[in-house]
Amino acid sequence: MSDAPGKVTVRLPHALAEHVGGARELTLDIDGPSSLADILDHLRRTAPAVGRRVQDETGAIRTFVNVYVGDDECRTLEGLDTTVQPGTVLYVIPSVAGGCG
Amino acid sequence: MRIAIGTRKGLWTARGDDSGWAVSQPIRTMAEFASVAWMPRGDGRPPRLLVGARSWFWGPSVLTSDDDGATWSEPESGAIAFPADAGVAVERIWNLTPDPREEDVVWAGCEPHSLWRSVDGGGHFELNSALWEHPHRPEWHPGAGGAAIHTIVPRADGSVLVAMSTGGVYRSADGASGWVPANRGIRVDFQPEEYPEFNQCVHRIAVDGVDGSLVYAQNHGGVYRSKDSGDSWQFISAGLPKDFGFVVLAHPTKGGTAWVVPIDPETMFPPEGRLRLWRTDDAGDTWREVGQGLPDDHYASVLRDAAHVIEHDDDAAIAFGTRNGCVFASLDGGTTFSEVVSGLPDVLSVRISA
Numbered sequence: 001m002s003d004a005p006g007k008v009t010v011r012l013p014h015a016l017a018e019h020v021g022g023a024r025e026l027t028l029d030i031d032g033p034s035s036l037a038d039i040l041d042h043l044r045r046t047a048p049a050v051g052r053r054v055q056d057e058t059g060a061i062r063t064f065v066n067v068y069v070g071d072d073e074c075r076t077l078e079g080l081d082t083t084v085q086p087g088t089v090l091y092v093i094p095s096v097a098g099g100c101g
Numbered sequence: 102m103r104i105a106i107g108t109r110k111g112l113w114t115a116r117g118d119d120s121g122w123a124v125s126q127p128i129r130t131m132a133e134f135a136s137v138a139w140m141p142r143g144d145g146r147p148p149r150l151l152v153g154a155r156s157w158f159w160g161p162s163v164l165t166s167d168d169d170g171a172t173w174s175e176p177e178s179g180a181i182a183f184p185a186d187a188g189v190a191v192e193r194i195w196n197l198t199p200d201p202r203e204e205d206v207v208w209a210g211c212e213p214h215s216l217w218r219s220v221d222g223g224g225h226f227e228l229n230s231a232l233w234e235h236p237h238r239p240e241w242h243p244g245a246g247g248a249a250i251h252t253i254v255p256r257a258d259g260s261v262l263v264a265m266s267t268g269g270v271y272r273s274a275d276g277a278s279g280w281v282p283a284n285r286g287i288r289v290d291f292q293p294e295e296y297p298e299f300n301q302c303v304h305r306i307a308v309d310g311v312d313g314s315l316v317y318a319q320n321h322g323g324v325y326r327s328k329d330s331g332d333s334w335q336f337i338s339a340g341l342p343k344d345f346g347f348v349v350l351a352h353p354t355k356g357g358t359a360w361v362v363p364i365d366p367e368t369m370f371p372p373e374g375r376l377r378l379w380r381t382d383d384a385g386d387t388w389r390e391v392g393q394g395l396p397d398d399h400y401a402s403v404l405r406d407a408a409h410v411i412e413h414d415d416d417a418a419i420a421f422g423t424r425n426g427c428v429f430a431s432l433d434g435g436t437t438f439s440e441v442v443s444g445l446p447d448v449l450s451v452r453i454s455a
Contacts, residue, residue, distance in 0.1 A: 049177040057182040
Protein backbone atom coordinates (compact mmCIF):
# COMPACT_ATOMS: atom_id res chain seq x y z
CA MET A 1 0.00 0.00 0.00
CA SER A 2 1.17 3.51 -0.77
CA ASP A 3 0.31 6.75 0.96
CA ALA A 4 1.00 8.65 -2.25
CA PRO A 5 -1.67 10.87 -3.80
CA GLY A 6 -3.63 9.32 -6.61
CA LYS A 7 -7.03 9.08 -8.20
CA VAL A 8 -10.22 7.11 -7.78
CA THR A 9 -12.77 6.54 -10.49
CA VAL A 10 -16.50 6.73 -9.80
CA ARG A 11 -18.65 4.94 -12.34
CA LEU A 12 -22.20 6.21 -12.61
CA PRO A 13 -25.49 4.73 -13.80
CA HIS A 14 -27.30 6.39 -16.68
CA ALA A 15 -29.76 8.09 -14.32
CA LEU A 16 -26.93 10.01 -12.64
CA ALA A 17 -24.83 10.59 -15.74
CA GLU A 18 -27.50 12.98 -17.02
CA HIS A 19 -26.58 15.31 -14.16
CA VAL A 20 -22.93 15.57 -15.25
CA GLY A 21 -23.35 16.13 -18.95
CA GLY A 22 -23.70 12.44 -19.75
CA ALA A 23 -20.36 11.37 -18.24
CA ARG A 24 -20.50 7.75 -17.09
CA GLU A 25 -17.45 8.13 -14.88
CA LEU A 26 -15.80 10.81 -12.82
CA THR A 27 -12.20 10.91 -11.66
CA LEU A 28 -11.41 12.34 -8.24
CA ASP A 29 -7.98 13.23 -6.87
CA ILE A 30 -7.21 11.95 -3.38
CA ASP A 31 -4.25 12.59 -1.11
CA GLY A 32 -3.68 8.90 -0.41
CA PRO A 33 -5.75 6.18 1.19
CA SER A 34 -9.03 7.85 2.15
CA SER A 35 -12.28 6.93 3.82
CA LEU A 36 -15.29 6.40 1.60
CA ALA A 37 -16.97 9.23 3.54
CA ASP A 38 -14.21 11.63 2.48
CA ILE A 39 -14.46 10.52 -1.13
CA LEU A 40 -18.23 10.99 -1.17
CA ASP A 41 -17.75 14.45 0.37
CA HIS A 42 -15.37 15.15 -2.49
CA LEU A 43 -17.96 13.85 -4.96
CA ARG A 44 -20.57 16.13 -3.43
CA ARG A 45 -18.32 19.16 -3.88
CA THR A 46 -17.31 18.19 -7.39
CA ALA A 47 -20.70 17.10 -8.66
CA PRO A 48 -23.38 18.19 -6.18
CA ALA A 49 -26.27 17.00 -8.33
CA VAL A 50 -24.81 13.49 -8.19
CA GLY A 51 -23.59 13.60 -4.61
CA ARG A 52 -26.93 14.50 -3.09
CA ARG A 53 -28.58 11.66 -4.93
CA VAL A 54 -26.10 9.16 -3.52
CA GLN A 55 -26.24 10.50 0.05
CA ASP A 56 -28.95 12.39 1.91
CA GLU A 57 -28.11 15.56 3.82
CA THR A 58 -27.15 13.59 6.94
CA GLY A 59 -24.45 11.85 4.93
CA ALA A 60 -26.22 8.49 4.87
CA ILE A 61 -26.08 6.56 1.62
CA ARG A 62 -29.67 6.41 0.34
CA THR A 63 -31.49 3.18 1.09
CA PHE A 64 -31.78 1.94 -2.48
CA VAL A 65 -28.36 3.11 -3.63
CA ASN A 66 -25.36 0.78 -3.50
CA VAL A 67 -21.77 1.99 -3.57
CA TYR A 68 -19.30 -0.71 -4.52
CA VAL A 69 -15.65 -0.33 -3.58
CA GLY A 70 -14.15 -2.54 -6.23
CA ASP A 71 -16.19 -5.72 -6.12
CA ASP A 72 -17.71 -5.23 -2.68
CA GLU A 73 -20.74 -3.17 -1.71
CA CYS A 74 -19.57 -0.80 1.02
CA ARG A 75 -22.17 -2.00 3.52
CA THR A 76 -20.48 -5.40 3.51
CA LEU A 77 -17.18 -3.69 4.32
CA GLU A 78 -16.98 -0.87 6.84
CA GLY A 79 -19.57 1.37 5.27
CA LEU A 80 -18.51 4.99 5.07
CA ASP A 81 -15.42 4.14 7.13
CA THR A 82 -14.14 1.81 4.43
CA THR A 83 -10.62 2.76 3.38
CA VAL A 84 -10.29 3.37 -0.35
CA GLN A 85 -6.87 3.09 -1.98
CA PRO A 86 -5.76 5.30 -4.88
CA GLY A 87 -6.56 3.57 -8.14
CA THR A 88 -9.78 2.02 -6.85
CA VAL A 89 -12.91 2.03 -8.98
CA LEU A 90 -16.15 2.88 -7.19
CA TYR A 91 -19.48 1.89 -8.72
CA VAL A 92 -22.76 3.63 -7.88
CA ILE A 93 -25.54 1.18 -8.67
CA PRO A 94 -29.24 1.50 -7.84
CA SER A 95 -30.78 -1.48 -6.09
CA VAL A 96 -32.95 -3.99 -7.83
CA ALA A 97 -36.11 -2.69 -6.20
CA GLY A 98 -38.82 -2.56 -8.82
CA GLY A 99 -41.25 -4.94 -7.21
CA CYS A 100 -43.69 -2.30 -6.02
CA GLY A 101 -44.54 -1.28 -9.59
CA MET B 102 -57.62 25.57 -18.04
CA ARG B 103 -54.56 23.65 -16.93
CA ILE B 104 -54.50 20.70 -14.54
CA ALA B 105 -51.35 19.24 -13.04
CA ILE B 106 -51.71 15.64 -11.91
CA GLY B 107 -49.10 14.08 -9.62
CA THR B 108 -49.29 10.34 -9.11
CA ARG B 109 -47.49 7.56 -7.30
CA LYS B 110 -45.56 6.98 -10.48
CA GLY B 111 -45.32 9.92 -12.81
CA LEU B 112 -46.67 13.35 -13.59
CA TRP B 113 -49.24 14.41 -16.18
CA THR B 114 -50.71 17.71 -17.29
CA ALA B 115 -54.04 18.40 -18.96
CA ARG B 116 -55.28 21.37 -20.98
CA GLY B 117 -58.87 21.96 -21.89
CA ASP B 118 -62.36 22.95 -20.82
CA ASP B 119 -65.90 21.60 -20.87
CA SER B 120 -65.54 20.66 -24.51
CA GLY B 121 -62.73 18.23 -23.73
CA TRP B 122 -59.32 17.72 -22.20
CA ALA B 123 -55.99 16.98 -23.85
CA VAL B 124 -53.82 14.98 -21.49
CA SER B 125 -50.03 14.91 -21.82
CA GLN B 126 -47.85 11.86 -22.12
CA PRO B 127 -46.39 10.79 -18.75
CA ILE B 128 -43.66 13.11 -17.55
CA ARG B 129 -40.78 11.84 -15.41
CA THR B 130 -42.24 8.43 -14.66
CA MET B 131 -39.57 7.18 -12.24
CA ALA B 132 -40.75 9.25 -9.31
CA GLU B 133 -43.82 9.93 -7.23
CA PHE B 134 -45.29 13.42 -7.14
CA ALA B 135 -46.87 14.06 -3.77
CA SER B 136 -47.21 17.78 -4.46
CA VAL B 137 -47.80 19.97 -7.49
CA ALA B 138 -48.55 23.69 -7.77
CA TRP B 139 -49.10 26.39 -10.36
CA MET B 140 -47.51 29.72 -9.50
CA PRO B 141 -48.94 32.68 -11.45
CA ARG B 142 -46.45 34.83 -13.34
CA GLY B 143 -47.24 38.21 -14.79
CA ASP B 144 -46.89 39.68 -18.26
CA GLY B 145 -49.04 37.04 -19.94
CA ARG B 146 -46.54 34.29 -19.25
CA PRO B 147 -47.80 30.79 -18.49
CA PRO B 148 -47.83 29.86 -14.81
CA ARG B 149 -44.79 28.17 -13.32
CA LEU B 150 -45.35 24.49 -12.55
CA LEU B 151 -43.68 23.33 -9.34
CA VAL B 152 -43.52 19.69 -8.30
CA GLY B 153 -42.41 17.87 -5.20
CA ALA B 154 -40.93 14.67 -6.60
CA ARG B 155 -39.44 11.68 -4.86
CA SER B 156 -37.36 9.11 -6.64
CA TRP B 157 -37.31 5.80 -4.80
CA PHE B 158 -33.58 5.65 -5.51
CA TRP B 159 -32.33 9.22 -5.54
CA GLY B 160 -34.48 11.00 -2.98
CA PRO B 161 -36.74 14.08 -3.02
CA SER B 162 -36.49 17.14 -5.27
CA VAL B 163 -38.39 20.32 -6.04
CA LEU B 164 -38.40 21.01 -9.77
CA THR B 165 -39.89 23.90 -11.70
CA SER B 166 -41.07 24.28 -15.28
CA ASP B 167 -42.07 27.48 -17.06
CA ASP B 168 -43.33 25.70 -20.19
CA ASP B 169 -46.00 23.32 -18.92
CA GLY B 170 -43.55 20.53 -18.20
CA ALA B 171 -41.57 20.49 -21.44
CA THR B 172 -38.34 21.47 -19.67
CA TRP B 173 -37.38 21.52 -16.00
CA SER B 174 -35.05 23.41 -13.70
CA GLU B 175 -33.48 22.46 -10.42
CA PRO B 176 -30.42 23.89 -8.65
CA GLU B 177 -27.46 21.52 -8.71
CA SER B 178 -27.35 21.37 -4.94
CA GLY B 179 -31.11 20.87 -4.72
CA ALA B 180 -33.84 23.24 -3.67
CA ILE B 181 -34.63 21.84 -0.25
CA ALA B 182 -32.46 20.18 2.38
CA PHE B 183 -32.04 20.34 6.13
CA PRO B 184 -28.97 22.09 7.49
CA ALA B 185 -26.15 19.69 8.34
CA ASP B 186 -26.63 20.07 12.09
CA ALA B 187 -30.31 19.04 11.97
CA GLY B 188 -29.38 15.38 11.79
CA VAL B 189 -32.36 14.46 9.61
CA ALA B 190 -33.13 14.37 5.91
CA VAL B 191 -36.15 15.50 3.91
CA GLU B 192 -38.15 12.39 3.14
CA ARG B 193 -41.02 13.76 1.10
CA ILE B 194 -42.35 17.10 -0.09
CA TRP B 195 -46.00 16.87 0.81
CA ASN B 196 -47.25 20.30 -0.15
CA LEU B 197 -46.21 23.28 -2.27
CA THR B 198 -48.23 26.47 -1.80
CA PRO B 199 -47.49 29.64 -3.76
CA ASP B 200 -48.16 32.64 -1.51
CA PRO B 201 -50.90 34.78 -3.04
CA ARG B 202 -49.65 37.78 -1.07
CA GLU B 203 -46.10 37.96 -2.42
CA GLU B 204 -44.72 37.34 -5.88
CA ASP B 205 -42.22 34.47 -6.10
CA VAL B 206 -42.87 33.29 -2.53
CA VAL B 207 -43.64 29.58 -2.22
CA TRP B 208 -44.18 27.54 0.93
CA ALA B 209 -43.40 23.84 1.30
CA GLY B 210 -44.60 21.35 3.88
CA CYS B 211 -42.39 18.29 4.27
CA GLU B 212 -41.82 15.04 6.06
CA PRO B 213 -40.50 14.98 8.73
CA HIS B 214 -42.79 17.73 10.11
CA SER B 215 -41.19 20.86 8.71
CA LEU B 216 -42.21 24.11 7.04
CA TRP B 217 -40.13 25.82 4.39
CA ARG B 218 -40.29 29.09 2.45
CA SER B 219 -38.79 30.13 -0.87
CA VAL B 220 -38.55 33.73 -2.04
CA ASP B 221 -37.26 32.89 -5.51
CA GLY B 222 -40.17 30.96 -6.96
CA GLY B 223 -39.11 27.56 -5.67
CA GLY B 224 -35.40 27.64 -6.44
CA HIS B 225 -34.26 27.49 -2.84
CA PHE B 226 -36.19 26.89 0.39
CA GLU B 227 -35.30 27.96 3.93
CA LEU B 228 -36.43 26.00 6.96
CA ASN B 229 -38.84 27.76 9.31
CA SER B 230 -36.71 27.40 12.40
CA ALA B 231 -39.36 28.57 14.87
CA LEU B 232 -41.71 25.72 13.97
CA TRP B 233 -38.84 23.23 13.64
CA GLU B 234 -37.69 24.10 17.17
CA HIS B 235 -41.22 24.17 18.61
CA PRO B 236 -41.32 22.43 22.00
CA HIS B 237 -44.30 20.36 20.84
CA ARG B 238 -42.43 18.82 17.90
CA PRO B 239 -41.11 15.75 19.77
CA GLU B 240 -44.75 14.92 20.57
CA TRP B 241 -46.04 15.18 17.01
CA HIS B 242 -46.49 11.75 15.50
CA PRO B 243 -46.78 10.37 12.00
CA GLY B 244 -50.26 9.73 10.70
CA ALA B 245 -50.82 6.74 8.47
CA GLY B 246 -49.20 8.57 5.58
CA GLY B 247 -46.21 9.95 7.44
CA ALA B 248 -45.08 12.79 9.72
CA ALA B 249 -45.94 15.70 7.52
CA ILE B 250 -47.00 19.31 7.41
CA HIS B 251 -49.51 18.94 4.61
CA THR B 252 -51.57 22.13 4.49
CA ILE B 253 -50.27 25.72 4.45
CA VAL B 254 -52.59 28.72 4.35
CA PRO B 255 -50.99 32.16 4.02
CA ARG B 256 -53.70 34.69 4.98
CA ALA B 257 -54.30 38.27 3.99
CA ASP B 258 -53.64 39.57 7.52
CA GLY B 259 -50.06 38.30 7.38
CA SER B 260 -50.67 35.24 9.49
CA VAL B 261 -50.12 31.67 8.36
CA LEU B 262 -51.99 28.52 9.33
CA VAL B 263 -50.45 25.09 8.94
CA ALA B 264 -51.95 21.65 9.49
CA MET B 265 -50.10 18.44 10.12
CA SER B 266 -50.78 14.79 10.70
CA THR B 267 -50.71 14.23 13.53
CA GLY B 268 -50.05 17.46 15.31
CA GLY B 269 -53.11 19.48 14.43
CA VAL B 270 -53.43 23.10 13.37
CA TYR B 271 -50.87 25.76 14.30
CA ARG B 272 -50.98 29.50 13.63
CA SER B 273 -48.33 32.20 13.49
CA ALA B 274 -49.20 35.91 13.34
CA ASP B 275 -46.34 36.60 10.95
CA GLY B 276 -45.62 33.18 9.47
CA ALA B 277 -42.16 33.19 10.96
CA SER B 278 -42.42 32.90 14.73
CA GLY B 279 -44.81 32.44 17.63
CA TRP B 280 -46.50 29.27 16.43
CA VAL B 281 -49.43 28.36 18.68
CA PRO B 282 -51.71 25.32 18.50
CA ALA B 283 -55.23 26.11 17.29
CA ASN B 284 -57.28 22.98 17.96
CA ARG B 285 -59.65 23.78 20.83
CA GLY B 286 -62.91 21.93 20.32
CA ILE B 287 -61.61 19.29 17.92
CA ARG B 288 -62.19 15.86 19.43
CA VAL B 289 -59.87 12.91 18.94
CA ASP B 290 -60.93 9.29 19.33
CA PHE B 291 -57.53 7.63 19.26
CA GLN B 292 -56.31 8.48 22.77
CA PRO B 293 -57.85 8.77 26.25
CA GLU B 294 -57.74 12.58 26.34
CA GLU B 295 -60.49 13.59 23.92
CA TYR B 296 -59.70 17.29 23.61
CA PRO B 297 -55.91 17.69 23.72
CA GLU B 298 -54.20 21.01 23.06
CA PHE B 299 -52.56 19.49 19.98
CA ASN B 300 -51.96 16.20 18.14
CA GLN B 301 -55.32 16.13 16.39
CA CYS B 302 -55.26 14.15 13.15
CA VAL B 303 -56.31 16.93 10.82
CA HIS B 304 -56.52 15.89 7.18
CA ARG B 305 -56.89 19.28 5.53
CA ILE B 306 -57.97 22.84 6.28
CA ALA B 307 -59.34 25.62 4.06
CA VAL B 308 -60.05 29.29 4.71
CA ASP B 309 -63.30 30.86 3.55
CA GLY B 310 -62.97 32.94 0.40
CA VAL B 311 -64.63 36.03 1.92
CA ASP B 312 -64.27 35.83 5.70
CA GLY B 313 -60.62 35.18 6.48
CA SER B 314 -61.38 34.21 10.07
CA LEU B 315 -63.72 31.38 8.96
CA VAL B 316 -61.76 28.13 8.64
CA TYR B 317 -62.94 24.64 7.76
CA ALA B 318 -61.17 21.43 8.80
CA GLN B 319 -61.67 17.88 7.63
CA ASN B 320 -60.35 15.80 10.48
CA HIS B 321 -59.85 12.10 10.91
CA GLY B 322 -63.02 12.16 13.00
CA GLY B 323 -65.34 14.86 11.76
CA VAL B 324 -65.69 18.08 9.83
CA TYR B 325 -65.20 21.26 11.88
CA ARG B 326 -65.53 25.01 11.48
CA SER B 327 -63.80 27.85 13.26
CA LYS B 328 -65.13 31.40 13.17
CA ASP B 329 -62.11 32.83 14.97
CA SER B 330 -59.11 31.75 12.90
CA GLY B 331 -58.74 28.47 14.72
CA ASP B 332 -59.07 29.66 18.33
CA SER B 333 -62.13 27.44 18.74
CA TRP B 334 -63.88 24.88 16.56
CA GLN B 335 -67.41 23.58 16.16
CA PHE B 336 -68.43 20.18 14.83
CA ILE B 337 -70.36 20.62 11.57
CA SER B 338 -70.72 17.06 10.31
CA ALA B 339 -74.49 16.78 10.79
CA GLY B 340 -76.12 15.93 7.48
CA LEU B 341 -73.07 14.33 5.86
CA PRO B 342 -73.22 10.64 4.91
CA LYS B 343 -69.82 10.14 6.59
CA ASP B 344 -67.78 12.59 8.62
CA PHE B 345 -64.48 11.03 7.50
CA GLY B 346 -62.57 12.14 4.46
CA PHE B 347 -59.43 13.89 3.37
CA VAL B 348 -60.61 16.87 1.35
CA VAL B 349 -62.12 20.22 2.22
CA LEU B 350 -62.26 23.06 -0.30
CA ALA B 351 -63.54 26.61 0.26
CA HIS B 352 -65.13 28.62 -2.53
CA PRO B 353 -62.69 31.38 -3.56
CA THR B 354 -65.34 34.10 -3.77
CA LYS B 355 -68.61 32.90 -2.18
CA GLY B 356 -68.56 33.22 1.60
CA GLY B 357 -69.84 30.24 3.54
CA THR B 358 -69.51 27.85 0.60
CA ALA B 359 -67.30 24.81 0.92
CA TRP B 360 -67.11 21.19 -0.23
CA VAL B 361 -65.99 17.92 1.31
CA VAL B 362 -65.64 14.46 -0.20
CA PRO B 363 -67.02 11.97 2.35
CA ILE B 364 -65.23 8.64 2.59
CA ASP B 365 -66.28 5.57 4.57
CA PRO B 366 -63.47 5.03 7.11
CA GLU B 367 -64.20 1.29 7.25
CA THR B 368 -63.66 0.72 3.52
CA MET B 369 -61.85 3.88 2.37
CA PHE B 370 -64.40 4.04 -0.45
CA PRO B 371 -67.08 6.68 -1.06
CA PRO B 372 -70.23 5.75 0.89
CA GLU B 373 -72.09 3.06 -1.09
CA GLY B 374 -69.66 3.66 -3.94
CA ARG B 375 -71.23 7.03 -4.79
CA LEU B 376 -68.35 9.37 -5.51
CA ARG B 377 -69.76 12.79 -4.66
CA LEU B 378 -68.91 16.15 -3.22
CA TRP B 379 -71.06 17.52 -0.43
CA ARG B 380 -71.56 21.27 -0.46
CA THR B 381 -72.48 23.77 2.19
CA ASP B 382 -73.58 27.34 1.50
CA ASP B 383 -74.05 28.28 5.13
CA ALA B 384 -70.61 27.56 6.57
CA GLY B 385 -71.44 24.00 7.49
CA ASP B 386 -74.89 24.34 9.07
CA THR B 387 -76.35 22.25 6.25
CA TRP B 388 -74.95 20.09 3.46
CA ARG B 389 -76.23 18.79 0.13
CA GLU B 390 -74.87 16.29 -2.33
CA VAL B 391 -73.51 17.67 -5.63
CA GLY B 392 -71.58 16.28 -8.53
CA GLN B 393 -73.77 15.30 -11.45
CA GLY B 394 -71.69 13.18 -13.79
CA LEU B 395 -69.63 11.53 -11.08
CA PRO B 396 -69.79 7.73 -10.91
CA ASP B 397 -72.18 5.75 -8.69
CA ASP B 398 -69.92 2.71 -8.46
CA HIS B 399 -66.50 4.05 -7.61
CA TYR B 400 -64.33 2.16 -5.16
CA ALA B 401 -61.36 4.39 -4.43
CA SER B 402 -60.61 7.30 -2.14
CA VAL B 403 -59.65 10.92 -2.83
CA LEU B 404 -56.51 12.10 -1.03
CA ARG B 405 -56.03 15.47 0.64
CA ASP B 406 -53.82 17.12 -1.93
CA ALA B 407 -55.63 15.56 -4.88
CA ALA B 408 -58.36 18.22 -5.01
CA HIS B 409 -58.25 21.91 -5.80
CA VAL B 410 -60.58 24.83 -6.46
CA ILE B 411 -59.99 28.19 -8.16
CA GLU B 412 -62.17 31.12 -9.14
CA HIS B 413 -63.66 30.70 -12.61
CA ASP B 414 -66.36 32.67 -14.50
CA ASP B 415 -67.81 34.28 -11.34
CA ASP B 416 -68.01 30.85 -9.79
CA ALA B 417 -65.43 28.10 -9.26
CA ALA B 418 -63.55 25.42 -11.14
CA ILE B 419 -62.80 22.22 -9.23
CA ALA B 420 -60.57 19.32 -10.15
CA PHE B 421 -59.83 16.18 -8.17
CA GLY B 422 -58.19 12.81 -8.62
CA THR B 423 -58.74 9.39 -7.13
CA ARG B 424 -56.56 6.57 -5.90
CA ASN B 425 -57.58 4.46 -8.89
CA GLY B 426 -56.21 6.98 -11.34
CA CYS B 427 -59.22 9.03 -12.43
CA VAL B 428 -59.38 12.81 -12.58
CA PHE B 429 -62.64 14.75 -12.76
CA ALA B 430 -63.23 18.47 -13.32
CA SER B 431 -66.10 20.88 -12.90
CA LEU B 432 -66.22 24.37 -14.35
CA ASP B 433 -69.59 25.27 -12.78
CA GLY B 434 -68.82 25.27 -9.09
CA GLY B 435 -69.14 21.54 -8.62
CA THR B 436 -72.64 21.13 -9.98
CA THR B 437 -71.54 18.94 -12.89
CA PHE B 438 -68.31 17.06 -13.53
CA SER B 439 -66.67 15.48 -16.52
CA GLU B 440 -63.87 12.94 -16.60
CA VAL B 441 -60.51 14.41 -17.56
CA VAL B 442 -58.62 11.13 -17.64
CA SER B 443 -58.70 7.61 -16.22
CA GLY B 444 -56.24 4.77 -16.02
CA LEU B 445 -53.43 6.70 -14.34
CA PRO B 446 -51.55 5.49 -11.28
CA ASP B 447 -52.73 6.42 -7.79
CA VAL B 448 -53.39 10.19 -7.91
CA LEU B 449 -51.62 12.02 -5.06
CA SER B 450 -51.86 15.67 -6.05
CA VAL B 451 -54.00 17.83 -8.34
CA ARG B 452 -53.85 21.56 -9.00
CA ILE B 453 -55.86 23.57 -11.51
CA SER B 454 -54.96 26.90 -13.10
CA ALA B 455 -56.40 29.29 -15.61
